Amino acid sequence: MSQIRPQPGIMEIAPYVGGKSRVDGVSNVTKLSSNENPFGPSPAAQEAVKRSAHELHRYPSTDHADLRAAIAETHGLNADRIICGVGSDEIISFLCQAYAGPGDEVLFTEHGFSMYRISALAAGATPVSVPERERVTDVDALLAGCTDNTRLVFIANPNNPTGTMIGLAEIERLAEGIPPQALLVLDGAYAEYVEGYDGGAKLVEARDNVVMTRTFSKLYGLGGLRVGWGYGPIDVIDVLNRLRGPFNLSSTALAAAEAAIRDTAYVEKCREENTRLRAILSEALAEHGVPCDTSTANFVLARFGSQQEAEDCDIFLQKQGLIVRRVAGYNLPNCLRITVGDEPSCRRVAHCVGLFKAGER
Ligand SMILES: *Cc1c(COP(=O)(O)O)cnc(C)c1O
Numbered sequence: 272m273s274q275i276r277p278q279p280g281i282m283e284i285a286p287y288v289g290g291k292s293r294v295d296g297v298s299n300v301t302k303l304s305s306n307e308n309p310f311g312p313s314p315a316a317q318e319a320v321k322r323s324a325h326e327l328h329r330y331p332s333t334d335h336a337d338l339r340a341a342i343a344e345t346h347g348l349n350a351d352r353i354i355c356g357v358g359s360d361e362i363i364s365f366l367c368q369a370y371a372g373p374g375d376e377v378l379f380t381e382h383g384f385s386m387y388r389i390s391a392l393a394a395g396a397t398p399v400s401v402p403e404r405e406r407v408t409d410v411d412a413l414l415a416g417c418t419d420n421t422r423l424v425f426i427a428n429p430n431n432p433t434g435t436m437i438g439l440a441e442i443e444r445l446a447e448g449i450p451p452q453a454l455l456v457l458d459g460a461y462a463e464y465v466e467g468y469d470g471g472a473k474l475v476e477a478r479d480n481v482v483m484t485r486t487f488s489k490l491y492g493l494g495g496l497r498v499g500w501g502y503g504p505i506d507v508i509d510v511l512n513r514l515r516g517p518f519n520l521s522s523t524a525l526a527a528a529e530a531a532i533r534d535t536a537y538v539e540k541c542r543e544e545n546t547r548l549r550a551i552l553s554e555a556l557a558e559h560g561v562p563c564d565t566s567t568a569n570f571v572l573a574r575f576g577s578q579q580e581a582e583d584c585d586i587f588l589q590k591q592g593l594i595v596r597r598v599a600g601y602n603l604p605n606c607l608r609i610t611v612g613d614e615p616s617c618r619r620v621a622h623c624v625g626l627f628k629a630g631e632r
Pocket residue numbers: 357358359360361384427430431458460485486487488489494497498499
């Protein structure tokens with residue numbers, strides 16, 4: 272047997288499975304499987320991408336000063352406590368590399384985002400999952416799951432794929448109750464969808480054991496460019512910056528993200544449309560006998576009677592050219608996650624679920 276072997280933990284990683292984007296034999300599909308913004312990126316971000324084409328022979332900024340300043344101005348934050356990464360996935364990965372290794376535990380909830388497990392294993396640490404309470408993050412279960420070996424506690428708020436969220440008082444209780452060697456990570460990939468929610472930024476500033484991650488992939492519609500950021504105590508940001516490659520973000524990605532975050536009118540419009548369309552979608556599904564938890568994000572988690580019914584419905588929808596997300600891998604076998612698309616897509620997916628429930632398969 273070969274003596275060339277990967278580090279412990281790596282072969283335990285089940286490779287990430289992204290949302291499908293095609294169906295064999297169907298040419299015109301509507302993709303509602305990856306929580307993308309159906310309206311695309313801000314026109315200002317698209318312009319910035321085109322302008323960047325003239326400067327592609329230049330290396331990009333290494334300190335991301337302009338983007339960090341734009342983020343800080345828009346959200347009223349301290350630019351020195353911001354780090355930008357190749358998607359928030361890279362920030363999650365830095366956190367695991369920096370703070371968890373063999374013998375350490377990385378804690379998250381049973382329906383938590385799959386990158387927490389993957390990044391923990393990649394760092395050689397032990398992923399530990401605790402139950403949720405009816406698809407809602409359970410702070411008591413997380414606190415009970417903490418040990419002397421817990422180094423990182425991840426929650427997404429709102430959570431993916433459930434769409435539910437917990438209040439700031441609960442998050443504060445969690446930050447207060449975790450052991451002294453542990454860092455709480457608030458994954459705010461969907462924070463922009465919640466009017467008036469700061470993703471936990473104030474809590475980051477008030478404490479020394481909380482980090483927030485954010486992304487340009489969801490509401491800003493820039494998933495293809497891969498930009499995310501983290502906000503944390505200055506010492507933590509310094510640690511993460513030591514792991515960060517000097518040119519981790521391309522000049523095109525930096526320029527687009529900066530233009531996108533400054534286009535606050537576009538952000539506002541997308542948030543409002545999402546709220547309106549999410550209500551249309553979840554009410555229509557409920558009328559067809561398919562309940563959803565109250566979602567605060569840009570998707571809903573549709574609950575079926577059984578795993579078989581969820582799978583049959585998924586197959587039926589695919590035949591109609593509608594791609595949604597199976598979430599059995601998130602321990603939710605009888606559910607399908609449906610991204611809030613534009614109005615015709617929302618109405619069509621609800622209509623087709625209705626046809627399926629009415630037995631027209
Ligand atoms: C989509 C998503 C992310 C990250 O996405 P990036 O594209 O890497 O920024 C992080 N956390 C959750 C919960 C997500 O759903």
